[in-house]
Amino acid sequence: MASNVNPANAVTASRFLTLPPFVWCVANGWYQWAAACIIVCGLLDLVDGAVARIFDCITPFGAVFDALADGICYGFFLLILVLYAWVPWPPVVVILLLGVLNIGLRAKYARRAGQTVNYRSFAMERCVAYAAYLGGFGVTAYEVRYFYWAFAIIMAVTVAHDAKRMLVDPLELEAA
Amino acid sequence: MTAPNLSSEHLILSHRGMQYFVTYLTGIVAAYWVVIDSVRLRRALRSDREQGAVRDQIFGSIVGLVIGAIGIIGSYLGSP
Numbered sequence: 458m459a460s461n462v463n464p465a466n467a468v469t470a471s472r473f474l475t476l477p478p479f480v481w482c483v484a485n486g487w488y489q490w491a492a493a494c495i496i497v498c499g500l501l502d503l504v505d506g507a508v509a510r511i512f513d514c515i516t517p518f519g520a521v522f523d524a525l526a527d528g529i530c531y532g533f534f535l536l537i538l539v540l541y542a543w544v545p546w547p548p549v550v551v552i553l554l555l556g557v558l559n560i561g562l563r564a565k566y567a568r569r570a571g572q573t574v575n576y577r578s579f580a581m582e583r584c585v586a587y588a589a590y591l592g593g594f595g596v597t598a599y600e601v602r603y604f605y606w607a608f609a610i611i612m613a614v615t616v617a618h619d620a621k622r623m624l625v626d627p628l629e630l631e632a633a
Numbered sequence: 634m635t636a637p638n639l640s641s642e643h644l645i646l647s648h649r650g651m652q653y654f655v656t657y658l659t660g661i662v663a664a665y666w667v668v669i670d671s672v673r674l675r676r677a678l679r680s681d682r683e684q685g686a687v688r689d690q691i692f693g694s695i696v697g698l699v700i701g702a703i704g705i706i707g708s709y710l711g712s713p
Contacts, residue, residue: 485640486639486640487640487642487643488639488640489643489644489645489646489651490643490645493645577686577689578689578693579689579690579692579693579694579696580689580692580693580695580696580697582693583666583670583693583696583697583700584696584700587700590659590662590704593655594655594659594707597651597652597655598639599652599655599656599659599707599711600707600710600711603706603707603710604703604707607703607707611696611699611700611703614696615696618692622685622689626685627685629684629685629686
């Protein structure tokens, strides 16, 4: 099996480098550059999977690390936008709590499986992509209330579905 | 909620240009999303639905279609 120190995980880790400039841009009102930070973070998310395939370094840790990086980066973007009052806090609190619950469910699933394994949720993959856009809508002040509340509802339904799959349904590790 | 402090300096596009960019980007991506998930849903519905992974794909595609619809409506609501 490939080492966990590999090019794909390096690309995943590099996504965290977009966080400090994002904070600076929001603090100084450079909203278009803040949007650019989110776009770069999203593009790196697309690239890391391709790098893992090209360098043949797909690992269970990499899959979990990628999911964690998604949660941390997009959660951080939303948190900063709330702190600077660019977006309403109630839907963001709901979204962040659901995100934490989702991470907890995945840890429980891995413990249930007895190995480092990432439950592949097709619905959550869509939600993660939506979360990237949510940051963009937030920094550009674009129909914020509509998109944020719609996302909170979709995320709640997705987490409820995934909770049943991870905790109740029989384990299907080949699908993970 | 207080209005965000949006600087008029160091812009990549004008404010209005940015609004058009976000509107078109949202609409185009959402429409693409609807098309892709329609195809994936049709494919998943033809597979063996007894498998949990196939049911996950069906649910994921439905969520994708809803998100696509939300994006299309949002781009209409936010059009300049």
